[in-house]
Amino acid sequence: AQRVTQPEKLLSVFKGAPVELKCNYSYSGSPELFWYVQYSRQRLQLLLRHISRESIKGFTADLNKGETSFHLKKPFAQEEDSAMYYCALSLRGGSQGNLIFGKGTKLSVKP
Amino acid sequence: EPEVTQTPSHQVTQMGQEVILRCVPISNHLYFYWYRQILGQKVEFLVSFYNNEISEKSEIFDDQFSVERPDGSNFTLKIRSTKLEDSAMYFCASSSQGLAGDTQYFGPGTRLTVL
Incomplete structure (x- = not known):
């Protein structure tokens, strides 16, 4: 079965430090991978998706098919990056692109 | 910027009662x-x-659940006879193309509490 694993429930870093939120997936086909973010009291919103290969708010994520990973990275964390981050997978060839989420990692950036 | 909306934000109900959660997706989705x-x-x-x-x-979506688009704008989730374990945040989302790489836009959620 398809699965997304985010091993860290909580990640705490100081402002200016590099941050890496880990995401591994299990799926034998070609996945579409996403990072969604939920700031305090706000809705889930798309941060980035691997197909776009873009950097959003300084975050990047590279799909590594060999390691089945899609880790989210930022070289210098900011306090406003504090939020819940969810890695999600949808299946190419799936008729509706239903998302399979990881459990999420809470990022806390301290001043 | 258009957004998905959901009502109510919080619903409290007794076990065994029916609830309807409402969503208004983005209009051209x-x-x-x-x-x-x-x-x-x-x-x-x-x-x-x-x-x-x-x-x-x-598998979660059993016979107790149903969905409907009763008019051109609303999208509803009905739980016929709520159980304690139905207590959760329920999120509605919409997308324009429904493809695997398409962005889904989420509503703020409805917190359902079953007593």
Whole structure:
């Protein structure tokens, strides 16, 4: 079965430090991978998706098919990056692109 | 910027009662979804809907659940006879194309508490 694993429930870093939120997936086909973010009291919103290969708010994520990973990275964390981050997978060839989420990692950036 | 809206923000109900959760997707979107998140657990897919039909549903979406698009704007999730374990945040989402790489836009969620 398809699965997304985010091993860290909580990640705490100081402002200016590099941050890496880990995401591994299990799926034998070609996945579409996403990072969604939920700031305090706000809705889930798309941060980035691997197909776009873009950097959003300084975050990047590279799909590594060999390691089945899609880790989210930022070289210098900011306090406003504090939020819940969810890695999600949808299946190419799936008729509706239903998302399979990881459990999420809470990022806390301290001043 | 258009947003998905959901009402109510919080619903409290007694076990065995019926509840209807409402969503207004983004107006030009054609694909609609319901997800739920039990406290402390992951966001889970419930159902997807297109062209007035269910496209896919998960194991969670049993006979107690139904979805409907009663008019041109609303998309509803009905739970016929609520159980304690239905207590969760319910998120509605919509997308324009329904493809695997398409962005889904989420509503703010409805917190359902079953007593």
